Amino acid sequence: MIASISISEKVVIAERDPAAGRDHAFHPLRIARVVDETPDARSFVLEVPPELALALAYRSGQFVTHRVHIDGDSHLRCYSMSSSPDVGDEFQVTVKRVPGGVVSNWMIDNLRAGDVLETTCPAGVFCLPPGDDDVVAFAGGSGITPVFSILKTALATTSRNLRLLYANRDRDSVIFAAELERLAERHPGRLTVVHHLDADDGFVDEQTVNHFIDGAGGEHFICGPPPFMDIVEHALVDFGAPEDRIHIERFHPVESKPATVDAAPGRVTIELGSRVDTVDHRPGTTILQTARQMGMAPPFSCESGSCATCMAKLVEGTVSMFVNNALTDDELDEGWVLTCQSVPTSPSVHVVYEDA
Numbered sequence: 001m002i003a004s005i006s007i008s009e010k011v012v013i014a015e016r017d018p019a020a021g022r023d024h025a026f027h028p029l030r031i032a033r034v035v036d037e038t039p040d041a042r043s044f045v046l047e048v049p050p051e052l053a054l055a056l057a058y059r060s061g062q063f064v065t066h067r068v069h070i071d072g073d074s075h076l077r078c079y080s081m082s083s084s085p086d087v088g089d090e091f092q093v094t095v096k097r098v099p100g101g102v103v104s105n106w107m108i109d110n111l112r113a114g115d116v117l118e119t120t121c122p123a124g125v126f127c128l129p130p131g132d133d134d135v136v137a138f139a140g141g142s143g144i145t146p147v148f149s150i151l152k153t154a155l156a157t158t159s160r161n162l163r164l165l166y167a168n169r170d171r172d173s174v175i176f177a178a179e180l181e182r183l184a185e186r187h188p189g190r191l192t193v194v195h196h197l198d199a200d201d202g203f204v205d206e207q208t209v210n211h212f213i214d215g216a217g218g219e220h221f222i223c224g225p226p227p228f229m230d231i232v233e234h235a236l237v238d239f240g241a242p243e244d245r246i247h248i249e250r251f252h253p254v255e256s257k258p259a260t261v262d263a264a265p266g267r268v269t270i271e272l273g274s275r276v277d278t279v280d281h282r283p284g285t286t287i288l289q290t291a292r293q294m295g296m297a298p299p300f301s302c303e304s305g306s307c308a309t310c311m312a313k314l315v316e317g318t319v320s321m322f323v324n325n326a327l328t329d330d331e332l333d334e335g336w337v338l339t340c341q342s343v344p345t346s347p348s349v350h351v352v353y354e355d356a
């Protein structure tokens with residue numbers, strides 16, 4: 001069956017995700033300022049030239065991908081905006097050191113005001129849904145970055161009440177501690193921040209989360225280290241929070257590709273912009289890899305099924321998706337797939353990248 005994509009569907013997609021239909025090029029953005037947040041985290045305030053203002057418009061909770069060149073190698077890493085587009089903030093990302101990490105340490109040690117950072121347009125679906133339900137957020141370490149942006153937006157543009165459980169190693173590693181306090185003061189009774197310090201209380205466990213949830217409903221946001229996220233997610237599910245009210249942003253790739261893939265040998269057709277190409281499928285190769293083998297430059301970012309930058313519409317055939325931490329059930333029903341995680345499972349597969 002070959003389905004066509006109507007114009008009205010494209011409009012819906014553009015409304016849902018402002019990054020849809022944008023370019024995926026890297027734009028050189030000048031660093032206006034570097035802000036020391038904690039001993040191991042820095043924010044980079046980026047200048048957005050007027051001609052890129054529209055392309056770089058974003059929703060709180062979204063991220064960009066930076067391309068950096070270190071010792072002759074190029075590296076791509078995603079960083080969420082800690083700024084909010086709804087409160088007059090300058091465009092800002094916040095990077096925390098990962099022990100032994102190539103890019104985070106390089107950025108913190110080397111980048112200075114005046115340097116240029118290659119940056120994609122914003123992407124991602126970890127955003128505040130419409131409505132006025134309360135927000136219950138869980139952040140660990142650098143996971144505060146998109147959550148901080150969402151909190152600022154929710155306070156400024158809605159009447160929602162917000163609760164944040166914020167876990168950190170110790171007091172010195174709490175990013176945005178003073179800003180969060182100021183926000184709570186400026187919005188009396190609307191923002192409650194509960195700090196959890198591992199140094200004092202051990203790691204967050206299910207009991208900590210249950211105590212914090214304490215009957216609260218609403219939209220739940222989780223971002224932090226994998227064990228923290230797993231504990232919070234399980235607690236919320238056990239508590240009965242509906243799946244579509246649990247929003248998760250994973251900073252770490254989820255390694256779950258099976259060693260063998262039940263992929264059907266056959267033909268793959270990929271549409272990107274004005275190009276339409278068909279090739280024989282190499283078993284185990286994802287749609288994204290196939291597009292690259294065709295010489296196309298498809299959109300991508302995290303390559304771990306988290307960001308939705310590589311999403312495309314499956315208009316014929318079937319695929320198996322290893323990891324999906326980005327697409328909603330509705331999007332899956334509409335035929336969207338994450339091409340970085342999808343391998344064909346039917347003899348003929350046809351995929352259309354909407355960003356044309």
Ligand SMILES: Cc1cc2nc3c(=O)[nH]c(=O)nc-3n(C[C@H](O)[C@H](O)[C@H](O)COP(=O)(O)OP(=O)(O)OC[C@H]3O[C@@H](n4cnc5c(N)ncnc54)[C@H](O)[C@@H]3O)c2cc1C
Binds near residue numbers: 096103145250
């Ligand atoms: C959508 C998205 C948004 C992100 N937003 C932010 C952000 O706002 N701020 C931020 O600081 N980071 C953010 N990250 C993480 C960031 O992209 C990098 O993964 C992180 O900075 C580590 O990169 P690195 O090159 O220093 O480490 P690498 O050299 O890639 O990794 C070194 C080792 O550390 C592990 N590792 C990777 N990331 C982490 C981590 N966060 N904590 C602990 N171990 C890790 C890796 O698995 C690897 O074993 C985001 C990631 C995604 C996918």
